[in-house]
Amino acid sequence: MTGARGIPPGTHVTAHAPCWGDFDFAPAEGRCKTGKALMATCKPLLYICHRCPYRAACIRQVRPAQSQFSGICGGRIWLDGAIVEAAPDAHPSELPPPVVRKSCGTRAGSRAHRRAAEQQCPQCEPYYQPGRNPLDDEDQEGAQQCELPYVA
C-alpha cells in the first residue's frame, strides 16, 4: 500500500509501485464496516501485488500488524493488523525478520511471531501453526446472530 493515506510520518513511499494512488488499497476508516466488506473491496485488487518488487518494503513501511492496518499491503489483505488473505505467491520471507524473545523455542514464541506478522525464528519454526482467520470469527458471529430463538 503506497500513497498518501495511512502511512506513518517519515515513511518512504514510491510512485513506481503498481498501487500508487489507489485508495482502495487502504479504504478509509469506517468505509468497510465488516471484514467481508473489506474483502469485497480489496480482493479484486490483490492481483496487482502479484510480482510487485516492493512487497517486503511495503510491509516494512506500513508495519501493518503494529499499526492495526486494514487493507492491502505487501501482497496480503490485512484486517486490523492480521493477515486474512495472501496472494498465491506470497512468501514468509517478505515478512520482517523475527524478534528473538524469551519465549522463543516454544509454541508461545511461535504465536508471538505470528501475532507480530514477522518470520518465524529457527527455534520457533517447528512450533508454527497457522492462526485463526478473523474472517472465520465473523462468520461464526453472523451465524450466531442468525440463530432463531427457540419457541416451544
Ligand code: SF4
Ligand atoms: S506489494 Fe501491493 S500494496 Fe505493496 S506496493 Fe506492491 S502493489 Fe502496492
Ligand SMILES: [Zn+2]
Ligand atoms: Zn522465535
